[in-house]
Amino acid sequence: MASPIKIFGVPVSQNVRKVLAVARHLDMPVEIAPLPPRDAALLSVSPSGRIPAMDDNGFTLCESNAILIYLASKKPTALYPEDPQRRARIHQWMFWDSAHWTPAYQPIQFERLVKPKFYGGAPDEGVIEKALAAYNREAALLNAALDGNDWLTGDGPSLADFSVGAGFTYAALIDLPLSDYPNIRAWYERLSALEAWKASTPPMS
Numbered sequence: 001m002a003s004p005i006k007i008f009g010v011p012v013s014q015n016v017r018k019v020l021a022v023a024r025h026l027d028m029p030v031e032i033a034p035l036p037p038r039d040a041a042l043l044s045v046s047p048s049g050r051i052p053a054m055d056d057n058g059f060t061l062c063e064s065n066a067i068l069i070y071l072a073s074k075k076p077t078a079l080y081p082e083d084p085q086r087r088a089r090i091h092q093w094m095f096w097d098s099a100h101w102t103p104a105y106q107p108i109q110f111e112r113l114v115k116p117k118f119y120g121g122a123p124d125e126g127v128i129e130k131a132l133a134a135y136n137r138e139a140a141l142l143n144a145a146l147d148g149n150d151w152l153t154g155d156g157p158s159l160a161d162f163s164v165g166a167g168f169t170y171a172a173l174i175d176l177p178l179s180d181y182p183n184i185r186a187w188y189e190r191l192s193a194l195e196a197w198k199a200s201t202p203p204m205s
């Protein structure tokens with residue numbers, strides 16, 4: 001008999017959080033191996049040492065968005081509809097998340113949260129200023145896309161919302177500017193009301 005899918009990574013990581021939230025939304029049992037990044041035990045599933053990673057009975061995978069697609073492909077639901085154009089739109093947002101959105105907000109999260117908490121030292125305001133310019137450029141795009149839309153790609157939540165929404169996990173703690181983005185605020189409230197999103201909330205967010 002097949003074992004539950006194993007997810008490697010600490011749930012405080014927003015990239016792990018999105019995987020756990022999607023698994024929960026799909027009602028798919030997973031087992032968590034709470035390893036921090038670069039743990040030696042990770043390397044056979046995640047050669048970069050980054051989290052999250054996954055092992056489904058010998059099939060290993062890393063990259064959070066690839067894992068989301070894998071999980072949702074195993075159990076077809078409205079999170080990942082079969083229609084090619086709807087899927088393409090979901091992929092568009094997931095690629096944007098990896099290529100533009102995460103790189104825009106992550107330096108702010110690192111400087112304001114990860115660095116003081118785990119490495120010690122004051123935030124580098126120069127890094128933050130540069131990152132805020134990128135963040136505002138991307139947040140304006142997201143806010144515009146949500147104008148008149150409750151969700152990113154259809155009438156209900158899809159993988160796109162879980163993927164992009166993970167970036168707001170620490171928004172309050174790291175003081176991400178949201179006052180100019182009312183559509184993002186309303187959308188993130190909708191996402192936050194989902195049982196799966198609540199259940200995957202890291203303790204310190």
Ligand SMILES: N[C@@H](CCC(=O)N[C@@H](CS)C(=O)NCC(=O)O)C(=O)O
Pocket residue numbers: 013014015016037038049050051052062063064065098
């Ligand atoms: N693109 C990757 C990013 C994964 C990532 O950077 N994870 C962080 C934790 S949130 C990590 O493992 N950092 C350690 C490192 O980069 O060495 C994904 O979406 O899975």
